[in-house]
Amino acid sequence: MADPYYITTAIAYPNGKPHIGHAYEAIAADAIARFQRMRGRDVRLVTGTDEHGLKMAQTARDAGRDTLEFATEMSNYFRGMCDALNISYDDFCRTTEPRHHDASVAIWKALEAAGDLYLDRYEGWYSVRDEAFYDESELIDGEGGLRLSPQGTPVEWTVEESWFFRLSKYRDYLIELNESAGFLEPESRRNEVLAFLKGQDLRDLSVSRTSFAWGVPVPGSAGHVMYVWVDALTTYLTGIGFPGREGDFARFWPANVHLIGKDIVRFHAVYWPAILKSAGLPSPRAIFGHGFLLHRGEKMSKSLGNVVDPLELAERFGVDQLRYFLLREVTFGQDGSYSADAIVTRCNAELANSFGNLAQRTLSLIFKNCDAFLPEISGHAGEDTELLEFVGRITSQDLPDAFDKLALSQGIESWMSAVFACNAYIDAQAPWSLRKTDPQRMRTVLATLYIAIGQLAVAITPVIPQSAVRLLEAMGIAPELRMFAAIRSHWYSPLAESGFRLEQPVGLFPRLALPVEAV
CATH class of the missing domain: 3.40.50.620 (HUPs)
Structure with a gap:
């Protein structure tokens, strides 16, 4: 039990x-x-x-x-x-x-x-x-x-x-x-x-x-x-x-x-x-x-007119976006501050531009260049292994260790370092260029990214559950694999060999715009 x-x-x-x-x-x-x-x-x-x-x-x-x-x-x-x-x-x-x-x-x-x-x-x-x-x-x-x-x-x-x-x-x-x-x-x-x-x-x-x-x-x-x-x-x-x-x-x-x-x-x-x-x-x-949470560094009070309904924030910016911002922005155990522009800046930079764009680019390249089938791996190069080792360690060890200690923002910060590493990898490998010069290498690069993105999605599920599950569903990663113990399991090859095909990729996080009257 x-x-x-x-x-x-x-x-x-x-x-x-x-x-x-x-x-x-x-x-x-x-x-x-x-x-x-x-x-x-x-x-x-x-x-x-x-x-x-x-x-x-x-x-x-x-x-x-x-x-x-x-x-x-x-x-x-x-x-x-x-x-x-x-x-x-x-x-x-x-x-x-x-x-x-x-x-x-x-x-x-x-x-x-x-x-x-x-x-x-x-x-x-x-x-x-x-x-x-x-x-x-x-x-x-x-x-x-x-x-x-x-x-x-x-x-x-x-x-x-x-x-x-x-x-x-x-x-x-x-x-x-x-x-x-x-x-x-x-x-x-x-x-x-x-x-x-x-x-x-x-x-x-x-x-x-x-x-x-x-x-x-x-x-x-x-x-x-x-x-x-x-x-x-x-x-x-x-x-x-x-x-x-x-x-x-x-x-x-x-x-x-x-x-x-x-x-x-x-x-x-x-x-x-x-x-x-x-x-x-x-x-x-x-x-x-x-x-405590402060609004632009000030305590909230009705007299100051800065008391905000959290459901209004969730409706305006998205439930997962609000969850991510609060847990990422504030060191758990200390006071923190929030504002509409801070939510927009943080979520656009990290969820939309970094993680969301990474997933969208990778899945779209597979959809377009591999007929939506998961590409086969033709031997990992050193940089592929290095990335997977780094992402695997962050998602299966560093983030869980931090969350075990209730160091939530530190755990998410570690997760973001793995997201940044994936973005640096895709920019350096340029699979869109490899399509013409070395299609076999392109497939390995995309497969490497697919594995890393799956690991990242599983690890961040506690923070942004709706978005992470939507991505994992789109990627065909079964519920029993969405556990920390399974993050580094060899799920990719069986999934690819099963004939799984991607649907047309859809963006996870629309870019947020600052409201005319900022909260």
């Missing part, structure tokens, strides 16, 4: 429509999931929406809407985004589902059985927008004496009865866990969390609310609903069958990686492992906190 691999996105809060940051995270998670499937692993990708809490109830009330009806509509925007961006999720989990209610209750009872819950009164600075309490030392001064959270959101002094989780009990465990190699990446996030854990006493965590009723009721405690730490984070378990302990849950937990934004690292690297430890469950194997 294939080795399991479980990856999750953060569970999005849908009190507004999805933005480019949500799309970026979903695309990255999908590329990783597709890559692992192509490594032969049994992959589970879970995403979803966190629909409880005061913000959702207030937003629905202000709109004069039933809360569940509103939550369903907003959740559907996120599911629609995933579908439009070709996200191959295995489960889309909503916190309002009955199965999630059962999972949350099971976790709560496990914390209770461990003696890690107690009832007390909470007094502190609370941000409705962040749904988080902050210590006095974390606040910043806003205009007019307004107190703000570290995120710049308004806070108000709040007093209410609450159930508390004994987070302080797990401080030493959490330090050891976060110091362990590979648990929290990148290093900058790990350093932040360790500074938090070592720099102060760890306060117990408020895990229920009485100020609103939109949530999972606390069992046996009338008027209390579970707070986000227990409710939303448990979604990672719900998506694989918890509270059942057999089947998918036994197979996929602990998760291989939680993919999250850097702003919620503390919740995942501190609160979540402690809750799991208390419940008698293992912590996830890894947490990766990616950076």
Whole structure:
């Protein structure tokens, strides 16, 4: 049986429509999931929406809407985004589902059985927008004496009865866990969390609310609903069958990686492992906190008018083009910037002019000069072998090694170096000239390029799945050969000998034009 691999996105809060940051995270998670499937692993990708809490109830009330009806509509925007961006999720989990209610209750009872819950009164600075309490030392001064959270959101002094989780009990465990190699990446996030854990006493965590009723009721405690730490984070378990302990849950937990934004690292690297430890469950194997996407170097805000619907970008430039740009342009784990002109420049230079043109030129030459049959190889020359060795190493070793480390942009950069090598080779060999001077050599050159292009198409499939599969289909490369283990297999000669013929080649990537009003 294939080795399991479980990856999750953060569970999005849908009190507004999805933005480019949500799309970026979903695309990255999908590329990783597709890559692992192509490594032969049994992959589970879970995403979803966190629909409880005061913000959702207030937003629905202000709109004069039933809360569940509103939550369903907003959740559907996120599911629609995933579908439009070709996200191959295995489960889309909503916190309002009955199965999630059962999972949350099971976790709560496990914390209770461990003696890690107690009832007390909470007094502190609370941000409705962040749904988080902050210590006095974390606040910043806003205009007019307004107190703000570290995120710049308004806070108000709040007093209410609450159930508390004994987070302080797990401080030493959490330090050891976060110091362990590979648990929290990148290093900058790990350093932040360790500074938090070592720099102060760890306060117990408020895990229920009485100020609103939109949530999972606390069992046996009338008027209390579970707070986000227990409710939303448990979604990672719900998506694989918890509270059942057999089947998918036994197979996929602990998760291989939680993919999250850097702003919620503390919740995942501190609160979540402690809750799991208390419940008698293992912590996830890894947490990766990616950076933010900025628009032309600025944070996105409605007041600046630079908030962009990711589906508009996908419709304007193409789904695969948007996926490629985001994963190629931004070093995964760091902040990055995007703009319409950057998307156009990158995709035209690399997808249209380099890879797309390479495939179109090669397939068209075969179609025209070999009657659309795959040309036979009459002995590889040194430069042919050198190219195939280079492309084979990049596609079967360098890119996979980078993707295994979640170094996505570095992996794609390696892939582009192989594309450039193929373009240098076709220009140097000039098969259009060999047609007259040495047709046998022309056929070998075209066959060499065909093999290299097939390898390149397989390797980049996790990033641009629709375009890569379309090219692989046109080239007659069977699905079982579209795996990393098969990249360097000898598939060309059997395909050529089968009598396979190309259809009229069609361009993969039309050149993009910058819109009149650039995004």
